[in-house]
Amino acid sequence: MGRLVLTILVALTSSTASVVYGDIGTASSYHPPYIPTRCYGNRQDQFPPSKLFVAVSEGLWDNGAACGRRYRLRCLSGANRPCKQQTIEVKVVDFCTKAPCPSTIQLSTDAFAAISNHNGRKINVEYTQYVLFSSSFYRSKIYFGFNNDDTAVPSLTLNELLQDLSRYYRQLQICHANFCM
Numbered sequence: 001m002g003r004l005v006l007t008i009l010v011a012l013t014s015s016t017a018s019v020v021y022g023d024i025g026t027a028s029s030y031h032p033p034y035i036p037t038r039c040y041g042n043r044q045d046q047f048p049p050s051k052l053f054v055a056v057s058e059g060l061w062d063n064g065a066a067c068g069r070r071y072r073l074r075c076l077s078g079a080n081r082p083c084k085q086q087t088i089e090v091k092v093v094d095f096c097t098k099a100p101c102p103s104t105i106q107l108s109t110d111a112f113a114a115i116s117n118h119n120g121r122k123i124n125v126e127y128t129q130y131v132l133f134s135s136s137f138y139r140s141k142i143y144f145g146f147n148n149d150d151t152a153v154p155s156l157t158l159n160e161l162l163q164d165l166s167r168y169y170r171q172l173q174i175c176h177a178n179f180c181m
Contacts, residue, residue, distance in 0.1 A: 022128030024076070025104030029112035029120055030055060030097075037094040039067035048091050051110040055094035057101035066092045071127045073105070075115040078123035082116040089130075 037055075040046035047053055056066050069092045075083035090111050096102075103122055107115075116123050 022072070022126045024124065024126055026102075026122050027073070027075075027105045027107050027112070027115075027125040028103040028122045029109055030106040031109055034094070034108065038064070039093050039095075046093050050089075051108060052088050052090045052114060053093045053108050054090045054111060055096045055106040056092050057096045057104050057106075059104065060092075061095050064095075066095075068092060069129055070131070071105075071129050073115070073125050073127035076124040076126055078116065078118065079121055080118060082118040082121060082123055084115050084117060086115055088114045 034047070034053075035044075036042045037046060054071070060066050060069075070089060071092070072087055072089050074087040077083065088111060090105075090107065096106055105125065105127065109119070112119060115125075
């Protein structure tokens with residue numbers, strides 16, 4: 001019985017907590033000028049340093065609530081095998097400016113080049129929204145993906161999550177003992 005419990009504990013702490021499956025859609029590339037955007041106007045700091053950002057179609061726009069959302073996406077297929085075997089993380093900064101929008105998501109040229117070998121062609125993608133939780137104390141990143149029923153699923157291993165939460169708890173205890181806020 002003891003070995004069974006130990007085996008289950010080892011399996012839980014060393015494997016990924018859950019597999020997240022995303023939605024399927026299409027992606028195309030859009031080109032500069034990127035500003036002004038519907039989300040942040042002319043602010044230069046709206047773009048992530050990686051230059052991996054997107055404009056979304058009506059289905060994802062959500063009356064502007066999509067601004068700042070982050071997605072993990074990967075190329076699934078397209079004409080002449082365009083896909084690179086890479087998943088990227090992008091930030092929503094704009095609403096698709098073309099009517100009708102040519103794809104579910106329009107990727108910046110850098111984002112499109114990161115996942116596809118063929119610039120300008122429409123590709124099929126899988127995308128998953130995630131939320132990044134952080135605080136002034138908590139320096140580790142915890143990403144949560146969302147299942148089709150909108151339930152959050154951690155994408156860290158259970159062991160990584162427990163270690164990070166333990167560090168965070170110790171930092172809170174130290175801060176509480178020193179009365180810092």
